[in-house]
Amino acid sequence: MNKFETALTDELRNALNALLQLVYEHTGEDFRQYKHPTMLRRVLRRVEAEQVDGLDGLLKKASQDRDCLARLRAALTLHVTSMFRDxxxxxxxxxxxxxxxxxxxxxxxxxxxxxxxxxxxxxxxxxxxxxxxxxxxxxxxxxxxxxxxxxxxxxxxxxxxxxxxxxxxxxxxxxxxxxxxxxxxxxxxxxxxxxxxxxxxxxxxxxxxxxxxxxxxxxxxxxxxxxxxxxxxxxxxxxxxxxxxxxxxxxxxxxxxxxxxxxxxxxxxxxxxxxxxxx
Ligand SMILES: C[S@@+](CC[C@H](N)C(=O)[O-])C[C@H]1O[C@@H](n2cnc3c(N)ncnc32)[C@H](O)[C@@H]1O
CATH class of the missing domain: 3.40.50.150 (Vaccinia Virus protein VP39)
Structure with a gap:
């Protein structure tokens, strides 16, 4: 188990689910079935960048600010690619x-x-x-x-x-x-x-x-x-x-x-x- 998996307490899991639910309701894009440790890592980066108080702070800001929600949604997918990768x-x-x-x-x-x-x-x-x-x-x-x-x-x-x-x-x-x-x-x-x-x-x-x-x-x-x-x-x-x-x-x-x-x-x-x- 990595540190994100061990850190996934019920409280964190619920807060993460609430954020993914918000993204789903507003964009139609469903990340609720993505691996939670990966999602948590990406969400925590947004917490830091948006300078909010934890996942609850991010939920509050993203509920009121469409740009913040768009940035959160964008952060949930990684598009890293290259030609002839591997x-x-x-x-x-x-x-x-x-x-x-x-x-x-x-x-x-x-x-x-x-x-x-x-x-x-x-x-x-x-x-x-x-x-x-x-x-x-x-x-x-x-x-x-x-x-x-x-x-x-x-x-x-x-x-x-x-x-x-x-x-x-x-x-x-x-x-x-x-x-x-x-x-x-x-x-x-x-x-x-x-x-x-x-x-x-x-x-x-x-x-x-x-x-x-x-x-x-x-x-x-x-x-x-x-x-x-x-x-x-x-x-x-x-x-x-x-x-x-x-x-x-x-x-x-x-x-x-x-x-x-x-x-x-x-x-x-x-x-x-x-x-x-x-x-
Ligand atoms: C890491 S990139 C990989 C790109 C390319 N396949 C490669 O290996 O270089 C993952 C891509 O999958 C897309 N993706 C993630 N979830 C998806 C889903 N449920 N359905 C279709 N595409 C998805 C992302 O938007 C992203 O562009």
Whole structure:
């Protein structure tokens, strides 16, 4: 147990629930089923930044001040991402999954919890290099509309391109990485034609339904923030969204442990969280 778990007394838990309830009632976004220690950590940062007296003080301020509520809501989600994050994972995806995708006339790929798009851009590059660029469709979804606007624009921070390129190489990339971007005046943009077959939409993994069938679902570094029940629900919805023999990609510290469908999947790599739906 970490210090946040031990610190979660009934009183703290109730105060946290009241804050999450307030966010839910005013924004419709439901964080009540996220892991409480994580939520508490993020809320405590707001307590400090808003200079209020504990969680009760934050509840009072957020109930009366819409900007404070908006800042609290924004603090509850982390959008950290990068291109070819965990390069060894993308290397295995390139070698073990993409060749199967090429057997479908129109592969459909869903990047769930895509944040500002870097994971989807990375996948798009893998597909381009496998000659699938024209016949695949990518769906990028997230809880947050603002990150999807950024993803859709293709804009990436130019100062990060060096790091992204290093990841790309470590993930087996051999082409000219910068050719995938328009770079001008300190701005860089993923080339628009590469996003011609990408669709971005708001979708909540906990409360929304399955909306299509996919040959690959990549849901990385999202489910780890959910409590067990919410994870189980999200896994069932993802399971419904996968074609038989479809692939599921998770984040490096995620597993199918909280899924009732665990036995329906085969792990296809000993080190990377890549699974195939067998039943
Ligand atoms: C840490 S980022 C991970 C981004 C990307 N998948 C990666 O691994 O680089 C987590 C993203 O999941 C989104 N998210 C959190 N809860 C979600 C939910 N219930 N449904 C859909 N997206 C969610 C957040 O808004 C955030 O953009």
């Amino acid at each position: 390069p060894s994972f993308f290397l295995q995806l390139r070698e073990q999954v993409v060749p199967y995708l090429s057997t479908y006339p129109h592969p459909r790929i869903w990047v769930a919890g895509c944040s500002t798009g870097q994971e989807l851009f990375s996948l798009r590059i893998l597909l381009e290099e496998a000659g699938l660029g024209e016949r695949c469709t990518l769906y990028g979804t997230d809880l947050s509309e603002s990150v999807l606007t950024t993803a859709h624009s293709g804009m990436v921070d130019a100062s990060l391109l060096g790091d992204y390129e290093a990841n790309y190489r470590a993930a087996g990339g051999t082409c000219r990485f910068l050719d995938y971007f328009e770079v001008a005046d300190g701005h860089s943009r993923f080339r628009p034609h590469l996003l011609g077959n990408a669709v971005f939409a708001v979708h909540n993994l906990v409360s929304d339904m399955s909306f299509n069938e996919f040959h690959l679902v990549s849901c990385r570094n999202v489910l780890m923030y959910l409590d067990h029940r919410a994870q189980a629900r999200a896994f069932s919805m993802i399971h419904e969204s996968l074609t038989p023999l479809g692939f599921l990609a998770l984040g490096s510290s995620e597993s199918l442990m909280n899924s009732t469908h665990q036995r329906d999947y085969e792990r296809i790599d000993a080190h990377e969280p890549l699974f195939r739906r067998m039943r």
